[in-house]
Amino acid sequence: MTRHWSENLPSRAITTTGSNDFPDIDVNPPTAAAEGHLLDGDLLSPSRTDEKHLAGCGWCQQRQQVAALHDDDFDDEDFLKAARQRAQEGGAAAMAEPTRLAPALFALVQGETERADIAVGQLWRLRWEDATELGVVVDVDRWWVTVAPVTTDLAAADEFSPLFPPTVTALNVALTACISLECVVPLFVFDRQVAPASRPTLDATRAAAQLPSPEALRDIWLAWRRGDNPPADLVYGTALDDGDLDRRELRTTIATSFTTLVGASSCAPADPLGDVTPLAERVNNTGLALSRLAAQSGLTREVFMRIKQGGRVTATEAEPLAQLLETDVRTVLESNPPLDDDLVMAVSRPRHRPALRALAQHDSDERYRTEDTQRWRIAETVASQAARSVANAAVDAPTHWDTKVDNYLQLRMAVLPLNPRDRQ
Numbered sequence: 001m002t003r004h005w006s007e008n009l010p011s012r013a014i015t016t017t018g019s020n021d022f023p024d025i026d027v028n029p030p031t032a033a034a035e036g037h038l039l040d041g042d043l044l045s046p047s048r049t050d051e052k053h054l055a056g057c058g059w060c061q062q063r064q065q066v067a068a069l070h071d072d073d074f075d076d077e078d079f080l081k082a083a084r085q086r087a088q089e090g091g092a093a094a095m096a097e098p099t100r101l102a103p104a105l106f107a108l109v110q111g112e113t114e115r116a117d118i119a120v121g122q123l124w125r126l127r128w129e130d131a132t133e134l135g136v137v138v139d140v141d142r143w144w145v146t147v148a149p150v151t152t153d154l155a156a157a158d159e160f161s162p163l164f165p166p167t168v169t170a171l172n173v174a175l176t177a178c179i180s181l182e183c184v185v186p187l188f189v190f191d192r193q194v195a196p197a198s199r200p201t202l203d204a205t206r207a208a209a210q211l212p213s214p215e216a217l218r219d220i221w222l223a224w225r226r227g228d229n230p231p232a233d234l235v236y237g238t239a240l241d242d243g244d245l246d247r248r249e250l251r252t253t254i255a256t257s258f259t260t261l262v263g264a265s266s267c268a269p270a271d272p273l274g275d276v277t278p279l280a281e282r283v284n285n286t287g288l289a290l291s292r293l294a295a296q297s298g299l300t301r302e303v304f305m306r307i308k309q310g311g312r313v314t315a316t317e318a319e320p321l322a323q324l325l326e327t328d329v330r331t332v333l334e335s336n337p338p339l340d341d342d343l344v345m346a347v348s349r350p351r352h353r354p355a356l357r358a359l360a361q362h363d364s365d366e367r368y369r370t371e372d373t374q375r376w377r378i379a380e381t382v383a384s385q386a387a388r389s390v391a392n393a394a395v396d397a398p399t400h401w402d403t404k405v406d407n408y409l410q411l412r413m414a415v416l417p418l419n420p421r422d423r424q
Contacts, residue, residue, distance in 0.1 A: 043067045117349045118145055118190060121197030121214030123169065124350075128189045131260035135185070136177045136211070138221040143187040143345045144265075148177040148221070149254050156250050157237020160224045162217070167209035169195050176237060177217070179224050181255045186265040188348035188375060267372050268348075269339055269379075279335035282325055283307050297324040306384065312336040314380045315367075339379055346401035347379045355409050362416050382408050 037057065038050050043064045046054055054060050118124070118140055126133050126147070135147030150164075157163060157176040164175040198210035211217075216231055223230040230236065240247060283304060286293065294301045297320045307313065313321060318332040325332065356371045356378075368374055382404050 038063070040067070117351055118187060119197055119214070121211060121217055122193055123150060123195035123211060124190050125192045125194055126185060126189045126258075126261050127191035128261050128264045131257065132191075133257055133261060134175075134194065135258075136217065138179065138182065138217055142341050143268075143348050144184050145187055145190070146182055146184050146221070148179045148217075149181050149183070149258055150175050150177050151254055153250060153254075154237065155247055156254055158251075159236050159239040160220060160230055161237045162212055162220060162230075163235045163237065164211060165209060168211055178251065178254060179217075179220050181251060181258075182221065182224070183255070183258050183262050184265075185258070185261045186268060186348065187345060187350070188268075188353070188372075189261050189264050190350040191353060192350075267376075268344060269336075269376060276334055278337065279313065279332065280307050280310065282327075282332075282335055286325070293324070297321055310337055312339070312380060312383050314377075314384060339383060340401065343379055343383060343401040343405075346405040347375050347382075349402075352405070352409060355413055358416060359412055378405065378408060378412075 038046060038054065038060045040063075042050050043060070044067055046064075054064065118137055120137050120140060123134065123136050124147070126135050134150040136150050137145060138148055139146035152171075152173050152175055154163065154174060154176050156178055158178070158180055160179045161176045162179070164177065166172045166174050168175060195211055197214050198207075198212065200213070201207050201210075212220075212234055216234060220230045220234075222228075240251075283293065288296070290301045290304050293299075293304045299317060299320055303313065303317055303321075313332065313336060315329070315333065318329045322329045322332045352375075353371065356374045360369050360371050360374045363369055363374070368377055382401070385408075386401075386404060
């Protein structure tokens with residue numbers, strides 16, 4: 001009688017539990033003659049090639065028999081329904097503590113958007129010049145943020161406008177987010193967070209008192225853009241009819257109120273229109289050595305070394321440079337290379353707005369008596385300092401500019417006549 005192949009292998013085996021109908025499965029599989037052994041996921045639904053291998057492989061046959069004992073033929077919908085029911089009954093509460101991440105690990109695994117000042121799902125007060133509005137964040141792309149206008153006038157809510165309970169904010173009034181009136185605003189118009197993004201909770205009462213989850217808000221936003229139906233587990237307004245003239249006028253008024261906030265993006269330094277000769281090329285075209293450039297302009301050699309390395313010049317440096325190049329100051333400034341996007345993000349963060357206002361209030365130069373001029377003055381200064389300290393001014397790490405801006409603001413604020421609370 002021919003011996004079974006498993007009898008020739010070492011005797012280390014894993015015993016199947018719950019049944020004595022199957023022999024032990026050896027942990028050392030035999031070498032496959034032609035094809036590799038079946039994967040675990042293929043045991044119960046083998047392909048034609050797998051069936052050919054299975055017909056001559058006793059080891060895979062045994063694995064298939066044991067896998068059949070644990071066949072999971074549970075419908076996904078039934079599984080989710082059972083899981084939700086268990087969560088509502090509190091049966092999952094025992095797993096809350098074991099599955100909680102340590103704070104340090106939680107911070108590590110968060111995406112950049114979550115670690116930044118602005119995150120999807122947050123409710124913010126937006127302020128620029130005379131405009132003050134509420135908006136909920138639905139998307140973040142560097143220093144461009146997509147928000148949906150939020151209003152207390154529930155008549156403006158359409159079928160894509162989720163209704164928020166009064167418990168969402170300290171205002172204790174019901175709100176609605178007009179997702180279909182979305183707009184893109186710059187990061188530096190965010191003034192104060194009104195409500196944080198909701199957090200997962202097993203407490204149904206607490207969940208109902210929060211904003212919709214960030215994932216739900218993004219799903220509504222994407223559904224609006226794609227023309228799909230929004231998530232069905234939230235409460236929305238009613239669709240607009242052709243005769244809803246009052247509601248349409250109301251929504252137009254809400255959208256128009258965000259015009260100033262959207263237009264604030266024009267305050268950020270941008271690439272000039274048309275063909276512009278780079279500043280480094282303009283300087284090289286003079287044919288003068290560094291010493292001659294410095295002598296004729298009154299600027300230091302360091303300024304021209306920075307220009308040759310791809311750095312920028314400030315408005316103050318642009319004045320004597322314009323005389324040297326026989327052009328005007330605006331042309332010189334437009335010849336600057338663009339600011340690094342990470343630097344623009346760093347100076348645009350909402351946490352810097354109080355410091356920028358304080359600097360503007362105490363600045364003796366009339367050109368820098370506003371928050372906005374202070375912001376871009378700091379950006380120019382920090383960019384120049386970085387170009388002086390690093391030969392290659394390219395920056396890859398997103399935290400590089402944040403650190404430099406923080407340090408620069410701390411030094412500036414330290415010399416202002418402010419009390420300790422105002423310095424924070």
